[in-house]
Amino acid sequence: MKKITIVIIILLIFKIGNAQIKVSELIGELNLNSRLDSITFNNFLKEAFNSVANSSGRNTIGNYASSDIKDGQLNFNASKNFKNGNVFSLNASGGITDGFFAIFNQTKVNSNVGISVKYNIRLNSSSISFHTDELAKLNKKISDAKIENAISKTIYTHTLTLLKSKIALTVAEINSIDTMLTNSNLTVEQRAKLEYQLALNTLKQDSLQLKQQTFISPIEADNENRSKEKKSKTNALLDFKYTGIFFQWISIGGGFQNNNFNQFKPSFSKIEEQITRESNLLWNATIEYNIYKWNQYSKPTYYLLFGAKGSIDDNFSDLAKVEINDANTYGTSLNQRTTTKKFNAYKGDYKTKLLSAKFYVDYYRFFFKNEAAIHIYPEATFKQDQKTLYNAGFGLLYSFIDSKDKENKAKLHAELYFKLSDLSNIEKSNLSTFRRNELGLRLSIPVSFLNF
Numbered sequence: 001m002k003k004i005t006i007v008i009i010i011l012l013i014f015k016i017g018n019a020q021i022k023v024s025e026l027i028g029e030l031n032l033n034s035r036l037d038s039i040t041f042n043n044f045l046k047e048a049f050n051s052v053a054n055s056s057g058r059n060t061i062g063n064y065a066s067s068d069i070k071d072g073q074l075n076f077n078a079s080k081n082f083k084n085g086n087v088f089s090l091n092a093s094g095g096i097t098d099g100f101f102a103i104f105n106q107t108k109v110n111s112n113v114g115i116s117v118k119y120n121i122r123l124n125s126s127s128i129s130f131h132t133d134e135l136a137k138l139n140k141k142i143s144d145a146k147i148e149n150a151i152s153k154t155i156y157t158h159t160l161t162l163l164k165s166k167i168a169l170t171v172a173e174i175n176s177i178d179t180m181l182t183n184s185n186l187t188v189e190q191r192a193k194l195e196y197q198l199a200l201n202t203l204k205q206d207s208l209q210l211k212q213q214t215f216i217s218p219i220e221a222d223n224e225n226r227s228k229e230k231k232s233k234t235n236a237l238l239d240f241k242y243t244g245i246f247f248q249w250i251s252i253g254g255g256f257q258n259n260n261f262n263q264f265k266p267s268f269s270k271i272e273e274q275i276t277r278e279s280n281l282l283w284n285a286t287i288e289y290n291i292y293k294w295n296q297y298s299k300p301t302y303y304l305l306f307g308a309k310g311s312i313d314d315n316f317s318d319l320a321k322v323e324i325n326d327a328n329t330y331g332t333s334l335n336q337r338t339t340t341k342k343f344n345a346y347k348g349d350y351k352t353k354l355l356s357a358k359f360y361v362d363y364y365r366f367f368f369k370n371e372a373a374i375h376i377y378p379e380a381t382f383k384q385d386q387k388t389l390y391n392a393g394f395g396l397l398y399s400f401i402d403s404k405d406k407e408n409k410a411k412l413h414a415e416l417y418f419k420l421s422d423l424s425n426i427e428k429s430n431l432s433t434f435r436r437n438e439l440g441l442r443l444s445i446p447v448s449f450l451n452f
Contacts, residue, residue, distance in 0.1 A: 116255025129244035141236035284311035313356035319346035393419035
C-alpha cells in the first residue's frame with residue numbers, strides 16, 4: 001500500500017507538471033515572442049536561466065551557501081555562464097561526524113566532504129510573456145541608443161574634418177604671409193604687420209594641432225560609441241518587465257564524496273579495538289530533466305525536476321549514530337581527577353562498493369508573490385543486496401527580502417522540512433510510518449561573488 005502511495009504521489013506531480021507545460025505552451029503561442037528579435041529573446045532567457053540553474057537541484061535555486069542545521073551539512077555552490085546560454089556548476093559540501101566541521105582532519109578528508117560538477121543545457125522550447133507597452137518602451141530605448149550612436153559618430157567625424165580644414169587654412173595663410181615677407185619693397189610698417197599676422201597664425205596652428213592630438217583615433221571613438229550603445233541596450237533590457245517566462249533544461253553531472261568516520265564495534269572485547277577509523281570514496285553520475293515556469297502573479301510559478309543518480313555506494317546512511325564517552329582517571333582513589341572526551345561514532349555492519357541507483361522528483365510550487373514555496377520531494381533508492389527504499393519529504397520554503405533593496409533580491413532562504421523515511425519499512429522498525437520522520441531546517445544565502 002505504501003509503495004502504491006509513493007507511485008501515486010510521483011504520478012500526480014508528473015501529471016501536474018505536464019498540465020502546466022501545456023498551459024505555458026499556450027502562452028507561448030499567444031505572447032509576442034515573434035516581435036522580439038532572437039538576440040533580445042535569448043538575452044532574457046540567459047539571464048533568467050543563469051539565475052535558476054544550480055548544481056544541487058535540491059533545497060535551493062541559484063548561487064548559494066547553505067547549511068542543514070540537523071546534520072551540520074554545509075554546501076557552497078558556484079556557476080560559470082557560457083555565451084551559448086548553458087551553465088557549468090560546481091558544488092562543494094562538507095558534513096559533521098565528530099562534532100565539528102573540517103575539510104581536512106589530521107591530513108584525512110573529513111566525512112561527507114564531496115565535490116560534484118554539472119553541465120546544464122537549456123532546451124529550445126522556451127517562451128516569454130509581457131505587455132505590449134513594455135515592448136514599445138524597449139524598442140524605443142534600443143532605437144534611441146542606435147540613434148545616439150549614429151549622432152556621436154557624425155559629431156566626431158564632423159568635428160575632426162572641421163579641425164583638419166582649419167589647420168589646412170591656417171597653414172595656407174602662413175605660407176602666403178611667408179611669401180609676402182620675401183618682398184624687399186615692403187615698408188617697415190608693412191613688414192611689422194605681416195610678422196604680427198604670421199605670429200598669430202603660427203600660434204593658432206599650434207593650438208589647433210594640439211587639439212587634434214587630444215582627439216582619440218577613429219577606431220577608439222567607434223569602440224567607445226559601441227560600448228555606450230551596448231550599455232544603453234543592456235539597461236533597456238534590465239528595465240524591461242516581462243510577466244512570465246518558461247524554459248526547460250537537461251543537467252548532466254558527476255562527482256565524488258568521501259565517508260570518513262569512526263565505527264563502533266561493541267562485540268570486540270578490547271576497548272582499543274572497539275573504535276576503528278573507516279574511509280571510503282563514493283562516485284556518482286546524474287542526469288536530470290528540469291522545468292521552470294515563472295509568473296509575476298504566482299499563477300502559477302513552479303520548478304519541477306526529474307532526476308536519476310547512479311553510484312558506487314556504501315551503507316553509511318544505514319548505520320546508527322552513537323555518542324562515545326572516553327574517560328581517563330588521574331591520581332589515587334582518595335584524590336582523583338577524571339577527564340571525558342566525547343565524540344560521535346557509527347554502529348552497524350558497514351558495507352562498501354555497493355551498486356546503487358536513485359530516482360527522485362523535486363517540485364516547488366511558489367506563492368505569496370513568489371516569496372514562499374511548497375516543496376515536495378519523493379525518492380526511490382535501489383541498492384545492491386537491499387530492498388528498494390522509499391522516502392518522501394515535504395518542505396515550506398520562504399525567501400527573506402530586504403525591503404530597502406531596489407532589486408528585491410533575497411538575502412536568505414529558509415526551508416522547514418519534514419521527511420518520512422523508509423515508507424516500506426524494509427528495516428523492520430517498530431516505529432509507525434509517521435514516527436520514522438526527520439524534521440529539520442535548511443538555510444541558504446545567495447552569494448553572487450561565487451560566479452567564476
